[in-house]
Amino acid sequence: MHSWINLSAKNMSDSKRRKLQTPFYPVLSPEFTDETPLTQVYVDTIKNIKLISKVLVELNSVLPISELCHLKRARGRDILVCQCSGDLQSEDVHQILKEKKFDVSQLEGNIKKILVAEIAPKTKKQYQTVNKLWPCNFHSDKYIEQLHDNSLFGASEINDHIKYMHIAVDIAKFYNSHSGVTVIDPSINSIVAVGFDTQHNNPCQHAVMVAIDHVAVTQNGGAWNPTRGDTVACNNKIVSGLPSEALKFLQEKYTCIEFGAKKFKAKPDAETPSDGPYLCTGYVLYVTREPCIMCSMALVHSRIKRVFFGAKNNSGGLGSLCQIHTVKHLNHHYEVFGGLLEHECSSLVTVCS
């Protein structure tokens, strides 16, 4: 198997090298990419800095700021009194404190309005911006940072992603379809199913929908594709997620690639719910073209782990028209990366559609 990327840049730092070579981009929720929303608060100054911890304890007990608990209460001698809400005027702030039996003589009374982060920052970059406005608590999430700066994958993983997208392109060409799909079980590095567009046969048979049904076949189900029995591959894996002609074609072209799903256990045999494959749980899907909204939501229902697409789609649901994978109220979310083999993938669209 030939190397998919050139690893010649030896003297660059590891992360820099990875960044330059990552041939796809993450499609992230706006909460990570947008600027943190801001809100206004009233700030006063403490007279005697030596008393600051006592004053803060008192203030936290009489006037807690539960909605802004991501913010520190003090910056030097400045202390955050409360959020500016409704028609609360700066003149009224001390009155509120007095009503709560707080000794306002400890404060200068030079009340200012300042802008602070309304919610906790999600990324280091957001943190650095809002922390300049007012000190902020921040717990860096290594995984989110790697996702955000596109350094999640090492060179060999990137090679795998390119390889599986290449196979999706092969499948599209093999079936003369403008879109091709491969579904991988990353825990065994094996191709579980493929998909290709058959809308000429049925308007819902987009490549992703066909692939999802092929996965169902490996679990003794399927609606469009008749179950091909317990076809077991050489390494004790179920290969019924690939039509036999596609399996033969790919096995001949790629001698080092694994095919098939882990053995499916029907309910009576399964000891625990996590015993054996369930829908597309844990699987990664490679599709040459950004899925439409129907397909994007089908992948939510199917509990896919991660999706890579090649070319953008004007009616796509993973970044172009909307971001189905980041809709807050849904019970499942998956990661999306776009632009993988974009050139090859977009040429499929123009050639075949």
Added chain:
Amino acid sequence: MVELTDTQKDFMNTAFKLAYEALELQEVPVGCIFVHSSEIVATGCNTVNETRNATRHAELNCIDIVNDICKSRGQDVRDFFAGIEVYVTVEPCIMCAAALYDLNVKSIIYGCKNDRFGGSTVFDVASVLHPITQSVGGFRAEEAMSLLKTFYKGTNPSAPPHKVKLKNKDK
């Protein structure tokens, strides 16, 4: 809220019967029918468990039936869908709404809101796809919702499906 005609109420009733059937088969209790020229051309319920395919919702099952009809009659699928009225007990999910809008179905009449996956409640698909399809909901919504609740609560021997049915008939 718009009032349904007696014919439309009958169609909705057929959709509800399918939802009760689905509940007995331990599938998510959603029933759906497709009507063309005042005639029921497809009926479906959710078959996710049977097919082990999480996309086999009632609406997509009906689309498949209509597609087969068109092919056997040699009729243009897209032309035919433009005359389809959808009656479904629960607001179509984001996936099904996108599929129905893409097919330019004439109308969607539904029962209760779908607050887990709804194609207008959870994410408004129409706001990005700008469909010509007319969509209206709220018919026998409580009954449709109580069916869903019965299902998600698990098999509750004290409230079997036929009891729920009777209780709602009283109204």
